[in-house]
Amino acid sequence: MSALWSQLEFVPVLHLHVPSGMGVQALERAWKRQLAPLLRAMWEHQDFCCGLHISGAVLHGMAVHKAEGLVALEQMVDQGRIEMVAGGWSHPFLSGIPERDALSQLGLQSRLLEMRTGMRPSGVYLSEGVWDPDLPRLLERAKLNYALVSGELLLSAGLRPSQVPGLHHTERGGRVLQVLASDPALDRLLRRTPGPDALSHLEQRRAMGIRSVLWIGSMSAIDRRPGGFKRWLNQFLSGLNDNGHWMNTTLPSEITKRKKEGKGLVYLPSWVPAHIAEASTAVPENELRSRGGWFVRAGRWEGLMVRYSESNRLHKRMLLASSYLHRLRATHKRGTNPELDRLMDSAALALYRAQGSSVLWPAAGGGFYNQSLRLSTWRDMLEVEQSAQRALGEFGGLRSLKADVLCSGHDDLLIYSPHVHAALEPSQGAVLAEFTVPGVGNLVDVPTRREEPWHRSLLEHAKLPALVTDEGEVVFDDDSSGGTHVEVEFEDESVSYSIEDDRGVLEHLASVFAVDRERRAALSDRFLGPTASVGNLASGQYPEVGDFLGASYSVLSVDRSDGDEQITVSMAREGRVTVGREPRLVQIRKRVSFHRDSPAFEVEYELVNRTSKPVESTFAVDLPLALTARAELMIDGERRSATGQYRLEDLQELVLNDPVLGLRVTLNFEPACILVAHPVVCVVRSEDGGLKEAHQGVCLLPQWPVKLWGEERRQLEMSLKIER
Numbered sequence: 001m002s003a004l005w006s007q008l009e010f011v012p013v014l015h016l017h018v019p020s021g022m023g024v025q026a027l028e029r030a031w032k033r034q035l036a037p038l039l040r041a042m043w044e045h046q047d048f049c050c051g052l053h054i055s056g057a058v059l060h061g062m063a064v065h066k067a068e069g070l071v072a073l074e075q076m077v078d079q080g081r082i083e084m085v086a087g088g089w090s091h092p093f094l095s096g097i098p099e100r101d102a103l104s105q106l107g108l109q110s111r112l113l114e115m116r117t118g119m120r121p122s123g124v125y126l127s128e129g130v131w132d133p134d135l136p137r138l139l140e141r142a143k144l145n146y147a148l149v150s151g152e153l154l155l156s157a158g159l160r161p162s163q164v165p166g167l168h169h170t171e172r173g174g175r176v177l178q179v180l181a182s183d184p185a186l187d188r189l190l191r192r193t194p195g196p197d198a199l200s201h202l203e204q205r206r207a208m209g210i211r212s213v214l215w216i217g218s219m220s221a222i223d224r225r226p227g228g229f230k231r232w233l234n235q236f237l238s239g240l241n242d243n244g245h246w247m248n249t250t251l252p253s254e255i256t257k258r259k260k261e262g263k264g265l266v267y268l269p270s271w272v273p274a275h276i277a278e279a280s281t282a283v284p285e286n287e288l289r290s291r292g293g294w295f296v297r298a299g300r301w302e303g304l305m306v307r308y309s310e311s312n313r314l315h316k317r318m319l320l321a322s323s324y325l326h327r328l329r330a331t332h333k334r335g336t337n338p339e340l341d342r343l344m345d346s347a348a349l350a351l352y353r354a355q356g357s358s359v360l361w362p363a364a365g366g367g368f369y370n371q372s373l374r375l376s377t378w379r380d381m382l383e384v385e386q387s388a389q390r391a392l393g394e395f396g397g398l399r400s401l402k403a404d405v406l407c408s409g410h411d412d413l414l415i416y417s418p419h420v421h422a423a424l425e426p427s428q429g430a431v432l433a434e435f436t437v438p439g440v441g442n443l444v445d446v447p448t449r450r451e452e453p454w455h456r457s458l459l460e461h462a463k464l465p466a467l468v469t470d471e472g473e474v475v476f477d478d479d480s481s482g483g484t485h486v487e488v489e490f491e492d493e494s495v496s497y498s499i500e501d502d503r504g505v506l507e508h509l510a511s512v513f514a515v516d517r518e519r520r521a522a523l524s525d526r527f528l529g530p531t532a533s534v535g536n537l538a539s540g541q542y543p544e545v546g547d548f549l550g551a552s553y554s555v556l557s558v559d560r561s562d563g564d565e566q567i568t569v570s571m572a573r574e575g576r577v578t579v580g581r582e583p584r585l586v587q588i589r590k591r592v593s594f595h596r597d598s599p600a601f602e603v604e605y606e607l608v609n610r611t612s613k614p615v616e617s618t619f620a621v622d623l624p625l626a627l628t629a630r631a632e633l634m635i636d637g638e639r640r641s642a643t644g645q646y647r648l649e650d651l652q653e654l655v656l657n658d659p660v661l662g663l664r665v666t667l668n669f670e671p672a673c674i675l676v677a678h679p680v681v682c683v684v685r686s687e688d689g690g691l692k693e694a695h696q697g698v699c700l701l702p703q704w705p706v707k708l709w710g711e712e713r714r715q716l717e718m719s720l721k722i723e724r
Contacts, residue, residue: 007247008211009211009254010240010250011215011250011255014219016034016053016058017055017058019057019370020376021359021375021377037233039069042076048237050081050251055089056108056352085148087125087126090353092105096315097318101352102142105352105355110142128276129153130276131272136175140175147177148214150181150271150273165181166180166214167256167261170266183201186198186202187215190217195239212250220365272300282307285453301357304361308360308447309448313433321381328387344387365685374445375440400413419595425521429524429549430525430553430592433521435522439662440662440663443722445697447682448519449520449682455513523621524621524622525590526549527545529617531543532618537678546577547575551573552573555569568591568593579617582613584610584611586609600719602717602720608708621718623700633646645677647676665722667718667720668719675701676703678698
């Protein structure tokens with residue numbers, strides 16, 4: 001029979017992460033609402049101790065803006081009240097970045113913690129709880145002795161719930177790592193306000209002879225609950241104080257020191273927590289649990305990149321940026337050139353920022369759907385590449401490179417100049433997948449609108465249109481009822497609505513909640529049906545009569561002008577356009593040109609009717625731009641908000657100004673086109689657990705009515721230029 005311990009050792013570990021690209025305001029909010037209340041509460045509750053993991057951006061922000069917080073942190077570490085837990089500097093998926101970078105990030109964070117608090121960490125917190133079987137080998141090289149893991153990971157390895165809490169060990173190739181597993185049931189109980197249920201569960205664990213129980217909590221996630229983190233913390237500490245006669249808090253390392261009390265060897269599969277599985281599969285977390293709980297989530301985080309092609313491109317471009325920095329380090333020996341050492345250090349920090357996991361998945365209040373974070377990540381990757389190119393003597397010219405960047409089996413064409421890094425995907429519709437400008441980011445990175453699990457709660461309360469009329473009118477069911485919290489946010493200003501209170505908001509959200517039928521990408525070639533209108537183009541319900549979207553184009557040539565001032569990529573595809581009910585053969589020849597001395601491109605189209613019968617349709621080109629909600633369209637001297645929907649006739653030039661990004665975009669069309677413009681917005685999860693509207697960019701759709709007689713050709717041109 002198990003012994004009844006006189007004192008249960010409760011091991012709370014709190015985690016705080018703010019992505020680097022979220023800015024000073026996000027760091028200030030995290031300090032004010034989470035970290036400062038924790039430090040103040042710990043001064044008042046001298047018996048409370050915990051493990052604490054804070055990511056590199058938070059640690060850096062404290063050093064710059066909240067030095068007094070570091071002083072308090074150091075004192076509590078000295079007193080044995082707080083144990084700092086390591087992790088990757090930018091909170092990366094460690095298995096998703098090159099091993100050399102993972103070791104560098106772990107080493108940097110450990111050194112910073114030792115420098116700031118006087119104690120080098122011995123354990124690691126895994127980003128989002130993601131586990132990879134190769135981690136024991138990596139963490140041993142990083143001189144980290146234990147990892148904090150979710151108890152559900154051990155359940156997926158076949159352990160019974162009563163066997164999970166406590167200390168275990170695993171290995172990879174003979175490299176042994178201690179794993180301290182949280183209590184799965186306690187994880188669920190403490191997601192809500194801590195109360196009798198959680199305390200009763202801890203008492204049961206003690207009665208079962210379990211000596212120590214680990215709990216890992218995200219301070220940001222707790223802060224999203226009603227009352228925020230401060231209220232939760234007060235109730236949490238009050239409950240601990242009232243039950244101090246049979247329970248005390250301790251540090252993770254105190255448990256890991258007692259190796260003889262460990263529960264033995266366990267082999268752990270690749271695993272992701274529920275919120276990552278939800279994002280990867282679009283299946284709500286509660287449904288995943290009902291389907292089989294932890295077993296359903298035995299998988300890899302890379303599933304995110306299957307569902308979000310934009311995340312895959314970000315990740316693979318990060319790997320390319322890392323290879324540039326690695327080549328620079330291999331070429332130049334450290335210590336021989338102080339200026340070059342500083343450049344490599346700056347580039348390394350930019351690379352680490354770009355390797356953060358938050359931008360790869362739709363985290364609440366940020367993540368993949370945060371436009372500022374995506375732009376910041378692209379800027380960081382460009383900084384790494386251009387810094388390395390300068391040091392290697394490759395900067396200043398205009399170069400092209402063919403590479404299978406996305407590991408898709410098809411080559412991209414990469415274009416490098418001092419003013420822009422671009423990428424064309426011939427195999428996916430000859431689209432422009434990247435147009436990254438220094439100080440701005442990837443200007444064409446506007447995500448495809450997808451159906452997400454949290455949209456189900458919106459659909460329960462909003463009657464969306466089943467169809468769109470030929471005139472583009474949205475028809476609503478008059479019997480809509482119910483309500484949910486919705487937040488409409490533009491930049492720093494936000495307004496909350498209840499759907500049931502305002503029918504206009506329902507109509508607005510119905511137009512916002514749209515799912516794109518195809519991947520959104522710049523220079524996608526379309527042939528639109530006769531009923532295409534502003535409304536159904538904006539909502540993604542337009543009629544498409546061509547088969548060029550996402551189709552493979554042949555690369556005819558990559559030509560350089562005299563003096564290497566311009567590179568022109570020529571591509572072509574033989575496709576079909578449906579006229580009435582009859583398909584007609586049409587060829588598109590497409591020439592995209594880039595310049596050495598300016599962030600600009602030109603596109604020349606030649607449309608060729610390959611049959612003897614006439615082809616009458618509307619040719620259109622997608623041009624999504626990652627402009628902020630404060631951008632303006634300048635039309636005939638008149639300013640118009642980029643958040644509106646427009647149809648502009650006979651347009652030859654369009655100017656867009658974005659005061660947030662500090663740029664001016666000039667577009668020219670020859671011949672004059674009809675231009676449809678609309679914002680791209682997504683309904684995402686807000687910080688407080690509700691829904692909000694998140695601006696992603698502006699979609700421009702220049703279109704030309706074409707009527708081609710048998711074997712006739714038509715020439716069209718479009719150009720884009722950026723000024724800062």
